[in-house]
Each structure stands twice: as structure tokens, then as C-alpha cells.
Amino acid sequence: MFPVYLIAHYAKSQLWHASTLLFGFFLTELCGIDARSMGWIMAASLLLNALADLVMGMWGRSRITDEAHARRVQALGGPLTCAFFLLFCATPFVAADVRSAWALAMLLGFRASYPLIDIPQNTLPALLSLDDHARCTLLANRNVASGVATIAVSVIAAPILIRGGDTNLWMVWALVLSLFVCGAACWLARAPMASGTLPRYAPVRPQGDLGFATILCALAMMIAASAAFRLVEPYYSAFVSGGAGLLLWAAVGGTISQPLWAWRRRRRSAVLSLVAAAVTLAGSAALLLSPLRSASVGAALAGMTFGIGSGGLWLMLWSAMTALAAQGRATRYVGIFTCVSKTAQAAAIVIAGHMLAASPYRLTMRDPWSPPSLMMTGALAAIAVVCLALAIILSINRKASGGKSTTRRRAVPTVQAQG
Numbered sequence: 001m002f003p004v005y006l007i008a009h010y011a012k013s014q015l016w017h018a019s020t021l022l023f024g025f026f027l028t029e030l031c032g033i034d035a036r037s038m039g040w041i042m043a044a045s046l047l048l049n050a051l052a053d054l055v056m057g058m059w060g061r062s063r064i065t066d067e068a069h070a071r072r073v074q075a076l077g078g079p080l081t082c083a084f085f086l087l088f089c090a091t092p093f094v095a096a097d098v099r100s101a102w103a104l105a106m107l108l109g110f111r112a113s114y115p116l117i118d119i120p121q122n123t124l125p126a127l128l129s130l131d132d133h134a135r136c137t138l139l140a141n142r143n144v145a146s147g148v149a150t151i152a153v154s155v156i157a158a159p160i161l162i163r164g165g166d167t168n169l170w171m172v173w174a175l176v177l178s179l180f181v182c183g184a185a186c187w188l189a190r191a192p193m194a195s196g197t198l199p200r201y202a203p204v205r206p207q208g209d210l211g212f213a214t215i216l217c218a219l220a221m222m223i224a225a226s227a228a229f230r231l232v233e234p235y236y237s238a239f240v241s242g243g244a245g246l247l248l249w250a251a252v253g254g255t256i257s258q259p260l261w262a263w264r265r266r267r268r269s270a271v272l273s274l275v276a277a278a279v280t281l282a283g284s285a286a287l288l289l290s291p292l293r294s295a296s297v298g299a300a301l302a303g304m305t306f307g308i309g310s311g312g313l314w315l316m317l318w319s320a321m322t323a324l325a326a327q328g329r330a331t332r333y334v335g336i337f338t339c340v341s342k343t344a345q346a347a348a349i350v351i352a353g354h355m356l357a358a359s360p361y362r363l364t365m366r367d368p369w370s371p372p373s374l375m376m377t378g379a380l381a382a383i384a385v386v387c388l389a390l391a392i393i394l395s396i397n398r399k400a401s402g403g404k405s406t407t408r409r410r411a412v413p414t415v416q417a418q419g
Helices: 002-021 023-030 035-060 067-089 096-113 115-127 132-162 167-190 212-241 245-256 258-267 270-289 296-325 330-357 371-400
Strands: 197-204 408-416
Touching (some): 023 212, 035 115, 035 330, 096 115, 115 167, 115 296, 132 212, 132 296, 212 296, 258 296, 270 371
Antiparallel strands (some): 197 408
């Protein structure tokens, strides 16, 4: 079942990455909506998505109690989500005087229905009978699938928008993607259970681990910074580097680094891993301030280092949250986690939209010290600070707990697992 799950996650992730990486650029450059209105449209839809995540998480905590039910729910939600996705992508075909209202309504529908496939799929790793290391490995592989989805969006969809904006080709891509998402969700729902068993573990959290409140605070700061960076990425690609290089290499960096971060989590100190991620992100920020920022090699290096550094922090936060969710009420933890994530995105996008509206970004993006450019650099620095803060917290907590950094586990009765 794991390969099918990764394919379904890859398909679903393309929907999400298209909405976060391209929808802002799509609204301003193809639909003619001003940047400030774009910011509010994107933010309002994300806030609705956050609320829907929370509601779905609370509703599912007593209903989605096993992986089979989670797989069925995500298959049922796929068609509705994809229908709203297609209607939003059709915004350029709507009359200009009602485009903003249409885009907002369709995007609200997409965001409100997205948790129907997102929450059940995200909950599956916590519902499966896996120990901590196996769960982290599955999450790393899932992040690889998500990274490949970002690459697909960057290679296929982004050039359609950045190099001409062919609306007919854009709609063909959106239709093919929607069919793929629905098909993969149904495949996952019907995937047969493999024979055999795996021990299910109930982790006992030591004092050195991160608490849920700390995880949420770090998540909010990281996602807000990442959202601001990613919203401006297509504008940088269009008006500075002349292609989708930054988007592509950011996705490549985040994808190829996941096995390494998973290995480091098992073999090395989490504190050292966080410091390494912070240094990598600082290097990316320095590249965006250097003369290399307008060269292809500079965009590739900046994108790659951003993807590597943020990918390490992302895996750590997801692993920490999923370990807690595996102990019970899984959808509740996942719903709160994604609610905080999308609320942070909404706040960042409003700020970024106003920043773009206040600056002639088509010209000023080439200046590394212009407000839109500095917003990208500042976002990278903020994520690096989050990594260092978590490293300090972990180090202090582990000293207080006598230097113990490994998670103790107690086994509970074996149950049948998915393979």
C-alpha cells in the first residue's frame, strides 16, 4: 500500500503546490487582478482552509480511527476538490468585471473542500502500525513525492504562465491533473492490504523532545516565511532570472535532501541537523543579495539551498507532530497542525500582496535591496532563525533531562499493517 499512498500524495500535492506557487502570479498576470486584491483573495481562501482543517480534524478524531476509513474519505472528497480547482483555473474565461468575485468564490470552494482529501491522507502515517524510525522514513518518502510534485508544477505548469500564459494549455493541464488526483485517490482507497504484521509502538515522550506548543510556534514562523518567499518566487523567475529556475531547484533541493535528513535523524544529533539547516538557509539568503542572483547558476544555487534547508526543518516538524498523533486522536493533531500552517500562510500572503502592490515589482525585482527582493531574503533568514531557536530549545531540554535524547518505547499488541 505504501507505493500507492506515495502516488496519491504526489497527485494531491500537485494541486496544493499549484495553488501556493502559481495562483498569485496567475491572478495578477493572466487575470489582470491587482496585487493587493490578489493578496486578500489568497489570504481569505487560506483562512477558510485553516478553519476547514480544524473542523475536519475535530470531526474525524472519533470517526477516522483506522487507515481504511481514512482512505475511503479522501477518495470521496477528491472529485469535489478537483471540480473547484478546475473552475478557479477557468477564471481568465470569465468577464473581466466579475473575475475577482469569481476567483474568490471558486478558490474558497477549493480551499473548503481540500481538507476532505488532505486531512485523511496526512493522518495515514499516524494510523499505520509503524515505529518511530519507520514512520519518519515514510514521511521522508512522502516529502520526496511532494517535492517531485513541486518539480512537476515548476516544469509543466509554471512555464505555461511565465512564458506566454496560454489559457487553453493551462486548462488542459488542470483537467489532466484533476483526473489524475481523483484516479490516484480511488486507487489508494481500493489498495489491498498486505499480509504480515508489524509491531505498533506507543512512544513515551522524554523531556528532551519538542512539545506540541513549541512545534506549532516553529511551524507558524516557518510557514509564514516560506509562504512569503514562495509567493514572490514566480515574480523573481519572470522578471529577474528569466525562467522557472528558482522554483525548479528549490523543489529539487527539498526532494533529494529528504533521505539525508531522515538518515541524520536516526544517526546524528537533531541539534546539529538544525544548525546545518540554518547555515544552508543563510547561504541561500546571501546568494540572493549577491551579483549571482540574476544569473542562472545563482538562481539554481539559491533555490537548491533553500529547498535543502527548509526541507530538513519541515521533516523534523512533521515527524514530531506525527509521533504525537500516533498515540491517539490523530486527525485532531493533524487538523490543528495544518490549521496553524494555513493561517500563517494567509497572514504572510496579505503582507506580501501589499508589498508587491506598493512597488513596481516588474522593475524593482532586479534590485536586491528593493522591498520585494528583501522580503525573499528576510524570509530565508527567518527560517534559519527558527532552526537555531529549535536547536537551542532541544539542547536546553536535553541537558535538563540528563542528556537523554532517544525516545523510549513500549510495545503494545501487534496489529495487521499495510504493506
